[in-house]
Amino acid sequence: MLSILTLLGGCDWFGDKAEVTQAEAAYLLPDRHTENAKLQLQPANTLSNADLYQRALSLWPTAYRELSVPTSLGQARVIVAGPVDAEPVVLLHGMQANSAMWYPNIAALAENYRVYAIDDLLGSGGSRASADITDMDQLVNWYQELFDILELDSMHLVGASRGGWQATAIALAESARDRSRIQRLVLLSPAQTFGWIQFSSELLTSIFFTLNPDRDQVHESLKSLSSQPQAINPIYLDLYVAALRDDPVPDLITELRPFSDQQLQQVTLPTLVLIGDNDMMNDQGSLERAKKMLVQVQIEQIQSAGHFLTVDQADKVNSAVLNFLSR
Numbered sequence: 001m002l003s004i005l006t007l008l009g010g011c012d013w014f015g016d017k018a019e020v021t022q023a024e025a026a027y028l029l030p031d032r033h034t035e036n037a038k039l040q041l042q043p044a045n046t047l048s049n050a051d052l053y054q055r056a057l058s059l060w061p062t063a064y065r066e067l068s069v070p071t072s073l074g075q076a077r078v079i080v081a082g083p084v085d086a087e088p089v090v091l092l093h094g095m096q097a098n099s100a101m102w103y104p105n106i107a108a109l110a111e112n113y114r115v116y117a118i119d120d121l122l123g124s125g126g127s128r129a130s131a132d133i134t135d136m137d138q139l140v141n142w143y144q145e146l147f148d149i150l151e152l153d154s155m156h157l158v159g160a161s162r163g164g165w166q167a168t169a170i171a172l173a174e175s176a177r178d179r180s181r182i183q184r185l186v187l188l189s190p191a192q193t194f195g196w197i198q199f200s201s202e203l204l205t206s207i208f209f210t211l212n213p214d215r216d217q218v219h220e221s222l223k224s225l226s227s228q229p230q231a232i233n234p235i236y237l238d239l240y241v242a243a244l245r246d247d248p249v250p251d252l253i254t255e256l257r258p259f260s261d262q263q264l265q266q267v268t269l270p271t272l273v274l275i276g277d278n279d280m281m282n283d284q285g286s287l288e289r290a291k292k293m294l295v296q297v298q299i300e301q302i303q304s305a306g307h308f309l310t311v312d313q314a315d316k317v318n319s320a321v322l323n324f325l326s327r
């Protein structure tokens with residue numbers, strides 16, 4: 001509450017606003033830090049999903065700017081933070097999520113990197129599709145189009161859950177170019193990247209809640225995905241449940257199939273794979289396959305973490321990612 005009151009009192013809590021590059025300036029949206037924080041004072045059930053998204057963005061404890069970028073498939077919302085002249089890091093969020101999910105990680109990443117958190121066209125954030133998206137190849141091409149528009153000629157790519165699958169697919173597409181723009185790849189509990197999700201009672205619980213979301217039951221349900229569901233900020237959970245009500249299962253989920261040996265062996269750039277020891281969607285076999293198939297890979301199992309390891313063990317994940325990127 002104190003941080004909110006500081007914002008509302010007219011003090012510039014973030015100091016100088018995040019700078020933007022010349023390529024980004026044409027797509028810059030008006031600064032909404034204060035307006036987003038004010039939304040925290042309103043009950044979730046009085047807000048639209050768009051307002052819930054902006055409200056959740058106020059959880060970011062660092063200066064950021066929002067971009068709205070026109071593309072061939074619609075408007076892309078990109079949240080940028082960090083020094084304007086630092087190495088770029090691109091973040092891809094998970095399913096039924098958006099860039100707000102990075103609130104436990106963004107301060108650490110943005111200290112020494114220029115971070116671009118992209119709202120996927122299939123997610124619950126600010127990106128809006130204007131064309132039918134019929135396969136994942138379209139989305140891969142869309143991300144590459146965004147890299148072109150934002151003049152990201154060299155970057156590190158970080159993906160969580162479905163974003164990890166997409167990051168792997170993008171890395172494969174980039175490997176076909178004369179020079180890949182991706183320098184290092186980070187996969188955080190990537191969904192169905194190294195193996196099929198095994199059926200379990202926890203998976204059944206998660207599927208049931210996805211189809212029947214109830215805000216009062218969210219902590220109990222998320223025990224299948226998080227080792228510490230009570231640690232997830234309630235403002236983010238309000239958005240998470242609202243997103244499930246609107247679009248519980250994206251049509252393209254059936255395209256998230258494990259990559260073949262041949263495909264994985266084509267990913268030759270340095271790669272970090274992190275999974276939680278209680279990850280419903282990955283197990284030790286996922287790490288073993290990653291180690292066997294990827295040419296340059298570092299694997300680690302994060303203790304006391306579920307599929308949502310970026311919030312379950314944020315400090316450990318942040319440290320592991322930053323150590324890997326700095327090599």
